[in-house]
Structures are given as C-alpha cells and as structure tokens.
Amino acid sequence: NGSPYDQGQWQGPRAGLVAGWDIRPDRLQAITLRTAVRWFPALDVPMHRGTYRLKDQLEVNFIQLVVMPGRFS
Numbered sequence: 001n002g003s004p005y006d007q008g009q010w011q012g013p014r015a016g017l018v019a020g021w022d023i024r025p026d027r028l029q030a031i032t033l034r035t036a037v038r039w040f041p042a043l044d045v046p047m048h049r050g051t052y053r054l055k056d057q058l059e060v061n062f063i064q065l066v067v068m069p070g071r072f073s
Contacts (some may be wrong), residue, residue, distance in 0.1 A: 016040040030071035
C-alpha cells in the first residue's frame with residue numbers, strides 16, 4: 001500500500017525478568033511506594049516480509065503509589 005512502515009504481529013507468552021522493591025513506613029499503612037524494573041530480552045517480532053525486528057523492552061517504574069482501600073479506617 002506504499003506505506004514506509006513494516007507491519008508485524010506477535011501473540012503469546014514471553015519470558016521476562018522482573019525485579020523491584022516496596023517502601024512501606026510500617027505494615028499497617030494504607031499506602032506503599034513501589035519501584036519495579038521489567039526486562040523482556042530477545043523479543044523478536046516477525047514482519048510480513050519474512051524479516052524480524054528486535055523489540056527488547058526495558059521498563060523502569062521509579063515510583064508507583066499503591067493504595068490499599070481496605071486498610072483505611
């Protein structure tokens with residue numbers, strides 16, 4: 001169709017590595033601060049021309065606020 005972009009699709013599970021830690025003031029608090037690093041190595045996506053594109057993904061979430069509503073009193 002004259003598009004300069006390759007088209008590809010990939011479905012299915014893919015193994016990855018996840019590391020992270022939580023910062024909790026104490027075990028009774030209703031909030032937690034969380035940091036996580038996710039890495040999916042060697043994620044190759046097949047393209048329609050028979051080629052592959054390497055789509056390694058590194059995701060870093062420096063601070064996530066986790067709220068536990070059941071702990072609010």
